[in-house]
Amino acid sequence: MVVIPTTGESATRRVRIDKVHSILSNRIKDNEEQFLVRWKGDPNTPPLSWHSISELVRCLELVQDYITVREESKAVSRKRKSPDLAFEHERRASPFDRRLGLTPSASRSPSISSLSAVPTPRTDIDVYNGVLDTDGNGFIFCRSAPGPNIATINIRSLPMEEMLRTARMSKIETANVLIRAEYVRRLGKVVGKRIHLVNVHDYTTPSLRFSYIPDYVLREGVYRADPATQEGCQKCKPDMGRSIGCEYTQKCGCLEYAAVDPVRLTPETKKQYEKALATGGSLLGFPKRFPYFTGDTKRQRTGTLVSFYLDSRHPIYECNDNCGCGPYCRNKNVQFGRQVGLEIFKTGSGRGWGLRCKEDLFMGQFVDTYRGEVITDAEATRREQAGGKLKASYLYSLDKHQESEGLAQADIYVVDGEFMGGPSKFMNHSCEPNCRQYTVSYNKHDTRIYDLAFFAIRDIPAGEELTFDYLDKEEADDEEDAPEGAVPCLCGTTKCRKWLWQ
Template identity: 45%
Template sequence: MPPVSPPSSLRSPPTSGARTTYRLRVSDVSKIVCHRLQNSTEEYLVRWKIAGGSTNTKSTIYSWHCISELSKCLHYVQEYIEKLPKSRPDAAFVAIPAAASRKRKFSSDSQITGSSSSSGNLTPRDWAHVSREPSVISIASTSSTTSEAAPLQAPTVYNGILKRKEGRIVAKRSNDPAVQEVDARKLPDQFMLKDAAQAPVSAAERAIQATFQAKLRSVKNTEWENHVDNTAPSLNFTFISDFVLGEGVYRSDADAHVGCENPCRPNMGQNLGCEYPRDCACLEYAAVDKDLLKEGDMARYAQYLEDWDTDGFLADSRGLPKRFPYRVSKDRIVPSTLMKFYLEQRYPIYECNLNCDCGKVCKSRVVQKGREVPLVIFKTSNGRGWGVYCKEQLVKGEFIDTYIGEVLTNEETNRREELAGKDKASYLYSLDKFCGDDPNNDLTKDNCYVVDGQHMGGPTRFINHSCEPNCQQYTVSYNKHDLRIYDLAFFAVEDIPPRTELTFDYMDQDEAELEDVMRKREAKAADPAYRDKQRCNCGARKCRWYLWE
């Protein structure tokens, strides 16, 4: 496979004496609207934001720029390319295998560098006769030093001038009569669109791939691959390692968590920490295992059931038989797995925390230690976008990873949904497990926090939906008194062979009989209310046909 070569601006910073590449700031760009091939170099037409506005007016400034100048704005280029017709005459598709993604070397044969004239200005040279529209450009440097480097063939600018300032390019309006004014509302014009239909985007795609790969380096044990096309996952996404709390969201400090004490010790249970589930304080609100009840437990259990009617998951179960959440093998190579009691009933999982006396070896610490399995983000071949698979065999009950993102108030979530439309729901996860269990009735579905993983999150953000999933999400808490924020952990609900796509049910519904599914599908087909709803493409035998009810 030929190496993928990003622009030189995506490499290490220039050394002393090297030519400086000036770049556009993200905050200055409104969008990319066109592209062309100019002197064997891909260029992209930028609509500028002026004075904080992004409205396309008659006098809005537009200008052409090469990829190196857009290295900080590549997500805009990516959004533009994704909207282009799929039949455009691009360079041949180059597969990106997961195994090679971290070791890819970049050749220097496609470097895009910028240089300045001896006056410090970028010169137009022969730009006028190759442009479809008459235009004038002036890019002035703020530096008083001179350079003997060869002049750079400057991009075309409409309705203004460009200046170089502190390593960046800025657009300015100008009263200079040499500036050719055009009606920006008509850009791109028919000639630009005709050129764009024939121009490749391969240099931009390589730069986008390299930029995503750089983002992924901060995520342990994660790779990506694409054997379908030349695209990369969205650059408008930031990998994070924990929740990012939005405005108005509060979480108690870890130091304030209540941990288990006597009798829990690190050397108990074959040096696996907590051994007595009846007495472990971390399991104070854990579900009672009815199969282990003894005659002496019945009066206490009756009180527990009475409390359950009012307190739900917060009913005090101390002294009653419960189960620790995980089964630990004597062979340390074999992963811990979620007990059937939790796996099937979806009870909240309570893990020990930093203030517990059981120590770091306690068997009740799994999710908090983070993901151990290797994941690959890959482009699906069935039109379902990006998906995730594990490179290793997963056994039933094995922990995979958590779903993280921005934690928002319900009000902020509603605002984002109104702006983004129906597709936004695919990335939102309500933290409503304990709604109705708050003794003060303060926590409801209308004010619970919501996790938004669209633009910030981890690899699980790319897991696709299925009506018959092989993974499920579970509530995992390290602070039994915090009902608002807890982890959303994915566990395998069946043995999953290597390289099998991981899926979960976005609607989180219980499994239904095939006859019931088919009957509901027939009813939906006849219901006009479903005509505009988003179709489900999971392909499962029990597919519900629609992603959202």
């Protein structure tokens, strides 16, 4: 046996993820699920060793990667009708046979005489191309250690056919349970109402290669506008009028760019307004519409989007910490974050995971924002090309102001929610959606970074899947033929446009 624990046996031996390259195979040994770990090291002869799933609890991302690839290759081989590749492989000699001096025929159908002529392969070899050790904290590590007593293996032929056969027959149950438990543990740490995870279709769990984050993470080449430009409304006071914040909407600096309330325009101010619109002049001084209903309306409408904003795609400018209006300002909502409980669920309809609400939502109610890494347009293109056309996309362009501000495509930032973000990463597309994404900003001088906020656009009963239209154009193109790079839409609604991207 080549396991050499120099610092004594520890009951809680663990493999550290930063030391591992990948997981290559699985088997059941001594009633335990085990996985073959390829350690980081010399790329030509890296050490490898088998570990029980309890030793790999800090490497569940890698175990999950392995299981995903294993399931995908199983699905592919199920689809293949002929030739029987598994059988074809069986006829090849494996490098393991060569190492032991076995001929392919001997390994395939050993006769009594051949068995007595060659040594029986060792079945207790757990470490290849190296030796195992443990450090003072009980962490296992493996180092290359060539020598006559070290079992060697040709890593270019891994996983070997014997391993593949064993892996195909070995159930993976404990690992799936632990992966799910780890994901649920991480969900439990997300700020706000609880997020549940439900899968009645299979044993999969969303990728553990994902961090829940409360705010954007800005990557290289991405900058927010200077904080000094986030001046807020200076003329508003917390105790003005009905103490709802920016009552004097004509004076409110934050509402400067909000939608003008045409009902409150006089014939004269209407002319001035039309002129300001035509010349791009300031809208300060015109009466504005608050984006949200105040607390003195019906309970279910409090804080929901007023119909003007609901029906338009007008950006919303919320008050911020530098404003004079105070904490209960009616012009603050999205900045307080998600207030509703959500459920991530496996759709079972070819659309992967989806999102639904645990409670009834009212028309205009805020659901959540889309979070992720904010990257440059060039980086987004690079990531998109690396992912390939069939990979699920989590890229969301912050291009709302591109036209009005004359921003070049290269100046646009993109939110990538694949590896970091929030539960809204799981919102699927529907051609007849029940939610819509709105632009919410806290700094009118920052046209490149703003919040992508989802609101219900009709009453939604608890348990209904939350969807939005990925294109969200004012008018949809009626395209019959599949456009380049199109992914078939599986929303299943009567208004389905057939393709996800056009």
